[in-house]
Amino acid sequence: MVDIATRVYNHKWKIDPIVRSLIDTDFYKLLMCQSVFRNKPDTHVSFSIINRSTDIRLADLIDEGELREQLDHIRSLSLARGESTWLRGNTFYGKRQMFRPDFMEWFENLRLPPYYLEQRDGQYELTFEGRWPEVMLWEIPALAVMMELRSRAVLERLGKFELQVLYARAMTKLWEKVERLKPLDQLKVADFGTRRRHSFLWQDWCVQAMMEGLGNKFIGTSNCLIAMRHDIEAIGTNAHELPMVYAALAETDDDLRQAPYKVLADWHEEHSGNLRIILPDTYGTEGFLRNAPDWLAGWTGIRIDSGDPAEGAETAIRWWQERGEDPRQKLIIFSDGLDVDLIHDLYDRFQGRAKISFGWGTLLTNDFRGLVPDDGLAPFSLVCKAVSANGRPTVKLSDNPMKAMGPEDEIARYKRVFGVGEQVAREVVV
Amino acid sequence: MVDIATRVYNHKWKIDPIVRSLIDTDFYKLLMCQSVFRNKPDTHVSFSIINRSTDIRLADLIDEGELREQLDHIRSLSLARGESTWLRGNTFYGKRQMFRPDFMEWFENLRLPPYYLEQRDGQYELTFEGRWPEVMLWEIPALAVMMELRSRAVLERLGKFELQVLYARAMTKLWEKVERLKPLDQLKVADFGTRRRHSFLWQDWCVQAMMEGLGNKFIGTSNCLIAMRHDIEAIGTNAHELPMVYAALAETDDDLRQAPYKVLADWHEEHSGNLRIILPDTYGTEGFLRNAPDWLAGWTGIRIDSGDPAEGAETAIRWWQERGEDPRQKLIIFSDGLDVDLIHDLYDRFQGRAKISFGWGTLLTNDFRGLVPDDGLAPFSLVCKAVSANGRPTVKLSDNPMKAMGPEDEIARYKRVFGVGEQVAREVVV
Structure with missing residues (x-):
């Protein structure tokens, strides 16, 4: 039997939303968010999407309108009652009430702040600015949206059985x-x-x-x-x-x-x-x-x-x-x-x-390597990072110079301050 | 949404029938059936299931009760109106009305005749006897039932994701x-x-x-x-x-x-x-x-x-x-x-x-070779053949002595009559 109601209901969606919940995110984001909410609530930060795999021209693959629809949908989300109940009532790492009542109250009223989207050189410049506890929650859904829209763009060309x-x-x-x-x-x-x-x-x-x-x-x-x-x-x-x-x-x-x-x-x-x-x-x-x-x-x-x-x-x-x-x-x-x-x-x-x-x-x-022509579904290195805080650029060195981030002079200063010498470069696959 | 009605309906089935239609059979069976119906309608034949892969002990794998339920279900089938319409109205091999009205009328009223089932040495002896045009239609559904019950017996042990x-x-x-x-x-x-x-x-x-x-x-x-x-x-x-x-x-x-x-x-x-x-x-x-x-x-x-x-x-x-x-x-x-x-x-x-x-x-x-432990789903050589006609044994020689069938003395007689000399044996995989 075809479930007519389900079928009709599915056709009512204007889009097929990729992120459908504010807790479709990494657990550590919420832990960190609570910490930031307590210790640095008013810090003004910018997060940016950075595609380390520049050969993958996301702006050519992904329609800007579709990307905006997905991001707008995320901005429409708020914490559902059951999600809130789970966060408040569940045991995490053996601990009850991991999330404090003041944080939960704030989270229950949260909507994600605006985003800024432009195209440059075949890539999207996607930036989020505002109070740290709010902006930081964009990272995971923004990445998930970009990744999945890219998958969809490639899958679009396949037939039913090719897909299966x-x-x-x-x-x-x-x-x-x-x-x-x-x-x-x-x-x-x-x-x-x-x-x-x-x-x-x-x-x-x-x-x-x-x-x-x-x-x-x-x-x-x-x-x-x-x-x-x-x-x-x-x-x-x-x-x-x-x-x-x-x-x-x-x-x-x-x-x-x-x-x-x-x-x-x-x-x-x-x-x-x-x-x-x-x-x-x-x-x-x-x-x-x-x-x-x-x-x-x-x-x-x-x-x-x-x-x-x-x-x-x-x-x-x-x-x-x-x-x-x-x-x-x-x-x-x-x-x-x-x-x-x-x-x-x-x-x-x-x-x-x-x-x-x-x-x-x-x-x-995301191990779809080798599964479609031209390896169009191979994973690639997309990150969403804090790029500035209260107007100052952030820096990351990491143990792999290929993963370093930040303005060159600041990287040099950080290397000096932290006494970082020669590092061995490792290819960043994903 | 769960389609409650479908789920409840599915639970009402006493069994999950393998063969659900009298035309879930090979087209040549119907062509031959029509020919037999015209030329030899009263010939009395026996068909038997023969498992050439004796190492696969079907009676150990397949529950006799389940086998009987499936065979009984097939005996309850009759030609559906849409199936009859398709046989009468469709073009086969470029020809309209391939199936003559007298044959179709007979087919529309057909129920498959009784079967005889026994176990011997870990195998099922499954035999069909009666008028040739009726008995011959058992061949394909009987094979399909045995094959699929064997698959089910092996699949029974697998978990949900193992199955997927x-x-x-x-x-x-x-x-x-x-x-x-x-x-x-x-x-x-x-x-x-x-x-x-x-x-x-x-x-x-x-x-x-x-x-x-x-x-x-x-x-x-x-x-x-x-x-x-x-x-x-x-x-x-x-x-x-x-x-x-x-x-x-x-x-x-x-x-x-x-x-x-x-x-x-x-x-x-x-x-x-x-x-x-x-x-x-x-x-x-x-x-x-x-x-x-x-x-x-x-x-x-x-x-x-x-x-x-x-x-x-x-x-x-x-x-x-x-x-x-x-x-x-x-x-x-x-x-x-x-x-x-x-x-x-x-x-x-x-x-x-x-x-x-x-x-x-x-x-x-049926190429499930190598997909489960002990190759339990590898195809095997099961046939359903006419073994006698009007009380006389049938013989098949084929071009591969491994596929020969019939009593030894009759095989010798046929070889003499048809002038068959040395034949090269080829392994019968399937």
Whole structure:
């Protein structure tokens, strides 16, 4: 039987919205948002979409009108009652009432602020400006919209069975990955793929496939909406935007040097246990750890998000040992450029030497490489970053110079202040 | 929205019927049935299911109660009004009213006769007895039921995503075949896969994928129900059961020797053009062609269904040349054990030397090889054959001794009568 009502209802949509909920975003965004809401609510920031894969001319692929419709739709969203209930009532990282009542009240009344969109050289310049807690929530939906509109533009040309076979191939590919991960007895892997996903429905499928295929080796997803729907853990802690904005706000070089630690001091006050995860690479991991206050060594773990991940993990282990900590009690989260081979390698090398887990992103939720002609669905490197705070440019160095961001003179200044020397460039695939 | 009514309705089915229509059968069965209905209506025949793949213990896999339910369901079917309209009104092979009114009236009132089911040595002995025009219609649905119940028994153990990935893999596999066939410019290929299909829905998917992927290189399906639903050509002419039963009815060796030609003489009266296709291998192709009357060389084509197909085609081409016919005006239909490699080889060798087409069966609609552990879904060689006519055993020799059937002494007699010498054995995969 055709469900006539459903069919008619579906035809009433003016668009097929990509982001349909304010919690279709990464969990750490909400954690950070609450922190910012408390500590830096009036900071004025700009976020910009940056396409590192300049050969992919998004403005040629994606219709500007469709992009505006999707972004306008996101601006029409507000927190649904059930979503609010879930955020208020759920246990996150073993803690009840993770989100404070004042934050929830603010969030319930939030609409995302305006966006600014222009085309230049075949790319979209998409910028968000305003109060930090509001603007920062644009990052994930903006990326998801750009990624999925690009997918749709490519899929547009395919026939019905070509489409079905395309997804059949993608499913097969993912399942083969799941099967290769099964033998890793102590594996803990989470979905970190919201921002670069092929599409919402595809991410949702990937999560469900991991649930069935990996059982309790799959520990959750960074995506709040998907976590809520499937009653699984929402995963995530904090990201580069905190040290980047704190650093931009620093008045002196000395303040700048302390900014990354100030971020974690604020975090330390708010969170405990598995939420105390160091993200050390914003201005170079080596220097960050060398100069870190002792209390940081007491934190639960570290997230390795750039540079050679094995080297990063060895550095962390050495650092804990130097500070008299037992690395086997520490958690190392790998979250950069993961795919099955790399997960296997890192697992083999570090399992037993530390607790380890994997935040698997782009190549979980967007591995359509090789599936259409000219590789038109291959994932690409799109980011949405804080580019200024209170009128000052932000800077990111990371452990990979290919991922560095900011004006050249500021990059030089940051390198000097943080004592960053030569860095090894690694190709940024995704 | 969940369509509540559909869901409730689905739960009302006592079983999930595999065969839901009397025209979910091969087109040639109906053509032959009409011929038998006219020429031999009162012949009493037995048909039996024979599992040539004895290592697959069907009685261990398939529950007898479920098998009986499926067979009982088939006995409850009668020709639907729309099906009758289609058979009466459609053009088959360019001809209107292919099915005569007296036959249609009989068919509209038909219910399939009883079946006899026993278990022996891990296999089912499934037999049908009665008037030939009725009993013969059991062949295809009985095979389809056995095949699909076996699939279901294996699929029973899989999880939801394992199932989805299984079909994703099967779709990918088929589509890769379609893509490999696309470059063959003059290709003509039909679906002959009803009897050995993985399931009805899967055959239906395969046909639709071929329609989209191959366009007019896909010339139709042997399955009447699927042809009707998708408004494509129903394909097929005649099969071994005609010469086998005619031969069994022969009173003398001389009658026996003539029986295969008598079949085609009857066919000649009824059909013209592309329906005049010789099936020469029932008692050995060489002898059949050598002794054939001249009028047979005037027929449109030949179907190669056993033995080395290239050799069979060369034999046919030589024979036409000897009889003063131009092979380039003749049609060679390959229908035995085809898959993409073999189709490519035969196409390369014979395209241009004759008109050629392919009736692609088991490895189109049931190539699940390698997709589950222990290869539990690999196709196997199940047939349903006329085993006796008016109390006398039938015999088939074919061009492959592995496909020979019948009592040993009768096989010896047939070999003598038809002058069949040494034959090369070829493994029967499917």
